[in-house]
Amino acid sequence: MLLAAGSAETALAFLEIGLLVGGLGILSALASRLGVTAVPLYLIAGLAFGEGGIKELDVSEGFVSLTGEIGVLLLLFTLGLEYTDHELREGLRTGTRQATLDMVLSAGTGLAFGLLLGWSPLASVLLAGVTWVSSSGVISKVLDDLGRLGNRETPSILNLLVMEDLAMAIYLPVVAALIVGGTVTETISGVAVALGVVAVILAAALRYGTALSDRLVRTSDESLLLTVFGLVLFVAGTAQTLQVSGAIGAFLVGLALSGKTEERTAVLVSPLRDLFAATFFVFFSFQIDPTDLLSMLGWAALLAVITSITKVATGWYAAARAGVARNGRVRAGTMLIARGEFSIVIAALGADLADGPELGALSAGYVLLTAVLGPLATRFSAPIDSGVQRALSPFRQRMRFSTS
Amino acid sequence: MTEVRETLLPGVGVRHEFTNEDGRDMGVIVHHDGRREFLMYSAKDPDSCAQLFTLSETDTATLAEILGVSVVNEVVSEVRQDLGGLALEWIELDDDHCAVGSSIGDGAYRSITGASIIAVIRNSRPIPEPGPDFQLFAGDIAVIVGTHDEVNDLRLALCS
Structure with a gap:
């Protein structure tokens, strides 16, 4: 497309993409200096260069859009790579109750919030997804940075993340089918087809995953990278053709790979993912009008506060079930506050809905707040907890007097 | 302990x-x-x-x-040791392995891949030098030896 156009246009595209990606590099460096995830900074960069921002991109928008789509696939693919099927089965065995509470509290709040804002049920279901999924990317990094991987509340946190990611394997295709919509029967058959396709890909992944991994284990890095990248795009494209979210196809390919092949692929693909995913976040906020974001910021803050409380409750419950004491429960709860890449992926699905612009603006503001404040909250969970206790103690005493 | x-x-x-x-x-x-x-x-x-x-x-x-302790590694079921170009590997056979149910001679593993099955551990009991008539079952651990490539080939031959 754009390469076929005149060389002046190509040159302009190079300049735009070069400046954009280079700028993201500087933002990413800034983010790691500040000890926060780069996602919020990418979103802000997208706001600045998108609709109604300080400078709009002209020629390279099509390119950035497609790269962003690939970024989503690679995000989901690497997420699938992270887990072994043993871990998934253990998660399902031990974590269903915590995961259900998580869904009821956090997704339920998002759903109710959307309906109260007067949005369509579908947009509200998407907002439920946005508030539901904690960011495994942010959380695993924060756990590592704070040296909490060995803590006793950590398995509870990681199990919840596994369950949320698994739940997405059902949520995303169902929502994708709902968005395509049509009559009631068309929608129902769409959902059924979606779930069927997921089941078929999952079965194939479990059946042939090991054999595939063994075939690939001896190939060169170059060949492995190209084969896997091609496979991810092909499966995602097949899923997309059947109106099932392509992202889930990519996730299941990630699950299928195992052993040495999985490790090598993770190393090879992660730089690609960083590049493509960064452009996805930028492109998402390209489409958001900064004035929309500002007008939704109050709602975003309110939603962030409520769903932070629901996440703290979930983490508290999950850690308590693992026999962890108060401090650890508070650490687990606050750790789960951060939302990130997944929330944006879900919000992006609704871009074409009538409530899409509002959903996008609200979600961007929401992720900006939780992704920055969540890690801070968990870093300072102990002083925050004692502060809350001190603030509540007069009430408690009064309660005690009134009951005695 | x-x-x-x-x-x-x-x-x-x-x-x-x-x-x-x-x-x-x-x-x-x-x-x-x-x-x-x-x-x-x-x-x-x-x-x-x-x-x-x-x-x-x-x-x-x-x-x-x-x-002076052994390194326990529960994460991998397959262990490989390198002894100057020679590779020694343990492979736990499960139902997915096509080798399960047939004898070592049936698979003609050594003539195809060059690597040999030098022992089989069954129910924690070692059986050294299994002959061509030796039947492989799920749960067996095959100990194989050969060069790096030969061992890889044999592993594929047992699995695919």
């Missing part, structure tokens, strides 16, 4: 921990990438821990050698 407790950390690896003679809990996280993270749990808040240090897979093996 002291009881070692094992916890799965999805996406990270496995955590092993035990209570030492002073009554403090200590732990090691074996990451998926082979890194080992050594931990000491806090006396004040036993749910939290301090990272003592982190070692690479190779350094862990060195440390284990100094301490």
Whole structure:
């Protein structure tokens, strides 16, 4: 497309993409200096260069859009790579109750919030997804940075993340089918087809995953990278053709790979993912009008506060079930506050809905707040907890007097 | 020996921990990438821990050698050792392996791949030098030897 156009246009595209990606590099460096995830900074960069921002991109928008789509696939693919099927089965065995509470509290709040804002049920279901999924990317990094991987509340946190990611394997295709919509029967058959396709890909992944991994284990890095990248795009494209979210196809390919092949692929693909995913976040906020974001910021803050409380409750419950004491429960709860890449992926699905612009603006503001404040909250969970206790103690005493 | 407790950390690896003679809990996280993270749990808040240090897979093996203990690695079921170009590998056979149910001679493994099955461990009992008539079953652990490539080929021959 754009390469076929005149060389002046190509040159302009190079300049735009070069400046954009280079700028993201500087933002990413800034983010790691500040000890926060780069996602919020990418979103802000997208706001600045998108609709109604300080400078709009002209020629390279099509390119950035497609790269962003690939970024989503690679995000989901690497997420699938992270887990072994043993871990998934253990998660399902031990974590269903915590995961259900998580869904009821956090997704339920998002759903109710959307309906109260007067949005369509579908947009509200998407907002439920946005508030539901904690960011495994942010959380695993924060756990590592704070040296909490060995803590006793950590398995509870990681199990919840596994369950949320698994739940997405059902949520995303169902929502994708709902968005395509049509009559009631068309929608129902769409959902059924979606779930069927997921089941078929999952079965194939479990059946042939090991054999595939063994075939690939001896190939060169170059060949492995190209084969896997091609496979991810092909499966995602097949899923997309059947109106099932392509992202889930990519996730299941990630699950299928195992052993040495999985490790090598993770190393090879992660730089690609960083590049493509960064452009996805930028492109998402390209489409958001900064004035929309500002007008939704109050709602975003309110939603962030409520769903932070629901996440703290979930983490508290999950850690308590693992026999962890108060401090650890508070650490687990606050750790789960951060939302990130997944929330944006879900919000992006609704871009074409009538409530899409509002959903996008609200979600961007929401992720900006939780992704920055969540890690801070968990870093300072102990002083925050004692502060809350001190603030509540007069009430408690009064309660005690009134009951005695 | 002291009881070692094992916890799965999805996406990270496995955590092993035990209570030492002073009554403090200590732990090691074996990451998926082979890194080992050594931990000491806090006396004040036993749910939290301090990272003592982190070692690479190779350094862990060195440390284990100094301490004179074997390196336990529950994460991988297949172990490979390299002895100057010669590879020795343990492969646990399950129902998915096509070799299960047929004899070693049927597979003609040595003539096809060059590597040989030098022993089979069945129900924790070693059976050295199994002959061509030897039937392989699910749950068997085949000990195979050959050059790197030959062992890889044999592994594929057993699986595919």
